[in-house]
Amino acid sequence: MALDSKQDDRTHQFKVVGTRPPRPDGIDKVTGRARFGADMTAPGMLTGRILRSPHPHARITSIDSSEAEALPGVHAVVTRADFAHAVADAATADVLDNCMAGDKALYDGHAVAAVAASSPAIARKALKLIKVDYEPLPHVTDVDAAMQPDAPALHEGRANETVPAGLSPNVVARCAFGHGDIEAGLAQADRIVERTYRTEATHQGYIEPHACLASVGPDGQADLWCCTQGHYMVRNTCAEILGMDQGQLRVTASEIGGGFGGKTTVFLEPVALMLSKKAGRPVKMVMSRSEVLRASGPTASSSVDVRIGMTKEGRITAGFAELRYQGGAYPGSPVDMGAMAAFAPYDLENVKTVGWDVVTNRPKAAAYRAPGAPMAAFAVESAIDELAKGFGLDPLEVRLKNAAREGTRASYGPTYPAIGLEATLRTARDHPHWSAPLGPNQGRGVACGFWFNFGGDTCVTLNITPDGTVTVTEGNPDIGGSRASMSMMAAEELGIPYDKVRTVIADTGTLGQNEVTDGSRVTFAVGLATIEAARAAKREMCRRAAQIWGIEEEAVVWEDGAARPAGPNAGTHPPMSLAEIAAIASNTGGPIAGHHEVNAEGAGVSFATHMVDTEVDPETGAVKILRYTVFQDAGKAVHPDYVEGQFQGGAAQGIGWALNEEYIYGADGVLQNPGFLDYRIPVASDLPMIEPVILEIPNPGHPYGVRGVGETSIVPPLAAIANAVSEAAGVRLTHLPLSPPKVLDALKSK
Amino acid sequence: MSSIHVTTTLNGDPAEFLCEAEETLLDVLRDRLGHTGAKEGCGTGDCGACSVVVDGRLVCACLMLGAEAAGRSIETVEGMAEGDKLHPLQRKFLDHAALQCGICTPGLLVAAKSLLEREPDPDEEQVRYWLAGNLCRCTGYDKIIRAVLDAAAEMREAS
Amino acid sequence: MNYQAPTTLKDAVTLMQGDTGNCRILAGGTDLLVRLRSEMEEPDTVIDIKRIAELDEIAEEGGGWRIGAAVSGVRMAEHAALVAAWPGVVEAMNLIGSTQIQSRATMAGNLCNASPAADSVPAMVAAEAVARVVGPDGARDVPVAEIPTGPGRTSLARDELIASIFLPAPQTRAADAYLRFIPRTEMDIAVAGCGVWLALDAAGTCTAARVAVGAVGPTVRLVEDAGAALVGSKLEPDALDALAEACSAAATPIDDKRGTAAYRVHVAGVLARRAAVIAAKRAGDTT
Known part of the structure; x- marks a missing residue:
């Protein structure tokens, strides 16, 4: 085939990409037919339930489950003792310990035992019959308190080689990034802002609780159905924890009711498999909302010191941040990504960030949309805002003056290719929102945000059916419309209508390894693999046409959905459409398919600028969001509706984080608000319309220029809102959430 | 613990089921009547994912006992479309x-x-x-x- | 658990009387089912009172309104004459929870749940509402303010239930209002709440006022000083300041996940001031 796969498709006139067709799973989702994690049943199915620690920190001295086991209807009881297989990988061993506590319960809600019973009522009753002896231990839930030398220690010996000696054992890792000379840079500044910023832990808040259905046979073969962002990850992790061969465990991803990073690990799945193995029956487990909040991944809380120097013209001379994140009871807070992202939007001569990963008696942090970055951006973007306003400078112009661009050496190391930050800032400056009038007690804030975006292991198979339609088989759960985008890219590449392509998510038995749906990778990486799989199919169809026409393969091109002879020696054969080639494929060598397997690189970083108007009630401290505009670079928006949806959704989550969402622990170390009543995510009446402005600065690493868009949108809102509220209130607010009591206290302190 | 026999109307169709007194309408819809369109997001009336209409009133199915459905008319998402014609x-x-x-x-x-x-x-x-x-x-x-x-x-x- | 759905009040009382275990009344169920779900409560018997016809109606009585214990918030909101007579009580009831909750939640249930933060209770106390309590010995009328005795506790005997709540006949040039503060715009429990009833003379001078605050103490509290601060005034700034101060002074809240004590003390006063202005506007409009 003459088609050069390196051709620059970004200059093409797209026919399908950029349109807004209906999604393939749409009808099922508006009619109630779509099957989510808790919607599956199996013959002979049992109900699994988990017993959880009421203590934030306790030694488990004994567990007696004999009475529970004797209860009629109980078919299995599982404790940590059942997980006898030695897990070699330390991170996976932590995952197991998080799914089922070992010697110690490390947080309120930590799983200590599980039962499988013939009804939910019997399972509930059985849990009450399990006797656990706890020896309560002192606990710590605050990041700064946990770093004190005399703080209660969760583990000993978990600090890695980056941590200097003499610190609390709760400090488990240190990282540092940057270049230049901070002190020299600060010496050139006309003003320096030095402040500490704090954020509280927030939960991803997906509406669908974790759920799974496990079935393990006595022959060792197992099936698992679950809501997850990555069923290959579930397979690999569960197989390692249970000591199974990965090939013997087939995992099928259900429709997923939100994840936002929180479903990139396992909680119930290994336990359900173990219960099923012991009971010899399928076992279904569904978390309650309270279990979701107590025991599945929130993100880190943070405490960040910032020092930034600026000239009176608005040039940043130095930026320093020291970030302390607690990631719950095990190593692995996203502080490293926060430390990398903190100054990523800026072109700085002198920049340094230091991050500390700290463990506390809280649930193990899971990824949450741009993990680690929103808190870092809150600190840095607040300080920049304060400096700009202190000099009477326009905060957008100050950001433009310092903006990273193509060729900038990023604070975390690499040199940027073409990026879209300046475009978002200029578009924001020229948008009517920026010049709209404000009323009394109102303030406008802006902030920038960055996310890396990822690629990773990806497999796609594209099959041509005998009637000339196309099925795309991919391995990444569709969390917000990605099946539509895959079908669109396949249709674009093959030159056929969108409705001739259907994309399905395969189980783990169907494709090779696929990285989790995370890092805003799917439209980029699975899209790339889909395009390459389509190209492989096109090459094969051109070969078949060449064979039929009796000409050289090189003399056939693929255009507008058909093979065509090309060049002076190709003859005058009429074009053969995809359907025509498919119809006789059996006679020309057999079925036609394309596939592509890749560790996708070149994801292309993404930037956004957010603008928000707020109003503060001076008597109550209540904050109202009046207007919100998102400016973000999408590279190329494949399905603009779902790109806009990502912008709007990220902004809304950021609004919640900034204003009302927080994990509230009592002095007893127990989570006070494990429900949607008091873990207050935004409701419809809290928000205005959120205007999405899509910018398209093509990513050189993708055939169509696509960049990930899912995560960047949650990075700027914390700072943008804090900047807006600080302006409206006339006082700088540095501790999120900006709940009414905090805002009122700030107003009174003026 | 003896089960309760309930006769009701679901999306216009006559329906009957046995349930325990503790079971919510949501439990009954999902686990006994095979209507999994209503979802459990919280079980405490805070999220609305289990919204259904009972005798013309919008309710959270998680905040109503299955036994209360006797003689009522229940409408769920499964009943919204008319045949193949979407609402x-x-x-x-x-x-x-x-x-x-x-x-x-x-x-x-x-x-x-x-x-x-x-x-x-x-x-x-x-x-x-x-x-x-x-x-x-x-x-x-x-x-x-x-x-x-x-x-x-x-x-x-x-x- | 045993589920009963009697069709007469007499049967309901007989069931309660005969029950030796933990027996709970199910009206709207919006609190009870949450407690069942979280296993905070495991009653032996639940008595559903929604099939008792006489408890399921809003009836005019001597110019006032008797609201059955099974009447939901949305039914109150749809009752134009009730809304006209007691707009503050109805808006307080309608603030509770979502549209879905409004289809089920009842004012008697809100009262019997005995949460210090119950929205309808300050409004009812300001309105001088009276609960009709029915038990084996018949019926007795109890001022609403005397029903809750502490968080989750009421003055009802174990075999008594509230059959209805009576709101007196409205007076001319008098009206009520209720405001609460919540962190979001909907779906939260009150951080503080304030119900105000007041009457004006023809010149617009306040002749009588009752002010009740919620969520700032173990029970809803009628603040007599706050009412007195309004009487004789035309709600001038000084009078409103005195009202706010009296409400803040009467507040004895705790720090919790919904707000700090200091914040609640302050906001109780802010709400009183705002609610009084609304009530006065309504009272003026009734002439």
Whole structure:
């Protein structure tokens, strides 16, 4: 085939990409037919339930489950003792310990035992019959308190080689990034802002609780159905924890009711498999909302010191941040990504960030949309805002003056290719929102945000059916419309209508390894693999046409959905459409398919600028969001509706984080608000319309220029809102959430 | 513990089931009647994912006992479309991309339908407050509100 | 658990009387089912009173309104004459929870749940509402303010239930209002709440006022100083300041996940001031 796969498709006139067709799973989702994690049943199915620690920190001295086991209807009881297989990988061993506590319960809600019973009522009753002896231990839930030398220690010996000696054992890792000379840079500044910023832990808040259905046979073969962002990850992790061969465990991803990073690990799945193995029956487990909040991944809380120097013209001379994140009871807070992202939007001569990963008696942090970055951006973007306003400078112009661009050496190391930050800032400056009038007690804030975006292991198979339609088989759960985008890219590449392509998510038995749906990778990486799989199919169809026409393969091109002879020696054969080639494929060598397997690189970083108007009630401290505009670079928006949806959704989550969402622990170390009543995510009446402005600065690493868009949108809102509220209130607010009591206290302190 | 025999009407069809006294209407719909369109997001009436209509009133199925359904008429998302003809709200949710993950969608559709039956011409604020009990974590509500307003406009024109 | 759905009040009382275990009344269920779900409560018997016809109606009585214990919030909101007579009580009831909750939640249930933060209770106390309590010995009328005795506790005997709540006949140039503060715009429990009833003379001078605050103490509290601060005034700034101070002074809240004590003390006063202005506007409009 003459088609050069390196051709620059970004200059093409797209026919399908950029349109807004209906999604393939749409009808099922508006009619109630779509099957989510808790919607599956199996013959002979049992109900699994988990017993959880009421203590934030306790030694488990004994567990007696004999009475529970004797209860009629109980078919299995599982404790940590059942997980006898030695897990070699330390991170996976932590995952197991998080799914089922070992010697110690490390947080309120930590799983200590599980039962499988013939009804939910019997399972509930059985849990009450399990006797656990706890020896309560002192606990710590605050990041700064946990770093004190005399703080209660969760583990000993978990600090890695980056941590200097003499610190609390709760400090488990240190990282540092940057270049230049901070002190020299600060010496050139006309003003320096030095402040500490704090954020509280927030939960991803997906509406669908974790759920799974496990079935393990006595022959060792197992099936698992679950809501997850990555069923290959579930397979690999569960197989390692249970000591199974990965090939013997087939995992099928259900429709997923939100994840936002929180479903990139396992909680119930290994336990359900173990219960099923012991009971010899399928076992279904569904978390309650309270279990979701107590025991599945929130993100880190943070405490960040910032020092930034600026000239009176608005040039940043130095930026320093020291970030302390607690990631719950095990190593692995996203502080490293926060430390990398903190100054990523800026072109700085002198920049340094230091991050500390700290463990506390809280649930193990899971990824949450741009993990680690929103808190870092809150600190840095607040300080920049304060400096700009202190000099009477326009905060957008100050950001433009310092903006990273193509060729900038990023604070975390690499040199940027073409990026879209300046475009978002200029578009924001020229948008009517920026010049709209404000009323009394109102303030406008802006902030920038960055996310890396990822690629990773990806497999796609594209099959041509005998009637000339196309099925795309991919391995990444569709969390917000990605099946539509895959079908669109396949249709674009093959030159056929969108409705001739259907994309399905395969189980783990169907494709090779696929990285989790995370890092805003799917439209980029699975899209790339889909395009390459389509190209492989096109090459094969051109070969078949060449064979039929009796000409050289090189003399056939693929255009507008058909093979065509090309060049002076190709003859005058009429074009053969995809359907025509498919119809006789059996006679020309057999079925036609394309596939592509890749560790996708070149994801292309993404930037956004957010603008928000707020109003503060001076008597109550209540904050109202009046207007919100998102400016973000999408590279190329494949399905603009779902790109806009990502912008709007990220902004809304950021609004919640900034204003009302927080994990509230009592002095007893127990989570006070494990429900949607008091873990207050935004409701419809809290928000205005959120205007999405899509910018398209093509990513050189993708055939169509696509960049990930899912995560960047949650990075700027914390700072943008804090900047807006600080302006409206006339006082700088540095501790999120900006709940009414905090805002009122700030107003009174003026 | 003896089961309770309940006769009711589900999306216009006669239905009967046995349940325990503790079981909620949501448990019954999902586990006994095979209607899994209503979702459990919280089990405490805070998220609206289990919204259904009982005798014309919008309720959370998790906050009603199954036994209370005796003699009532229950409408769920499964009953919204007429045959293969989607309800205008269902169509507009698709047209406006008013769903991402789709877990809150059944509850939102049932709740929005209940609104438009009472108020065919709501303004944005009315829609937002009526739907305040239906949490969506994906969309920021923008496209949902637009879909409801657009469906209302279409339904007014058609009537 | 045993589920009963009697069709007469007499049967309900007989069931309660005969029950030796933990027996709970199910009206709207919006609190009870949450407690069942979280296993905070495991009653032996639940008595559903919604099939008792006489408890399911709003009836005019001597110019006032008797609201059955099974009447939901939305039914109150749809009752134009009730809304006209007691707009503050109805808006307080309608603030509770979502549209879905409004289809089920009842004012008697809100009262019997005995949460210090119950929205309808300050409004009812300001309105001088009276609960009709029915038990084996017949019926007795009890001022609403005397029903809750502490968080989750009431003055009802274990075999008594509230059959209805009576709101007196409205007076001319008098009206009520209720405001609460919550962190979001909907779906939260009150951080503080304030119900105000007041009467004006023809010149617009306040002749009588009752002010009750919620969520700032173990029970809803009628603040007599706050009412007195309004009487004789035309709600001038000084009078409103005195009202706010009296409400803040009467507040004895705790720090919790919904707000700090200091914040609640302050906001109780802010709400009183705002609610009084609304009530006065309504009272003026009734002439």
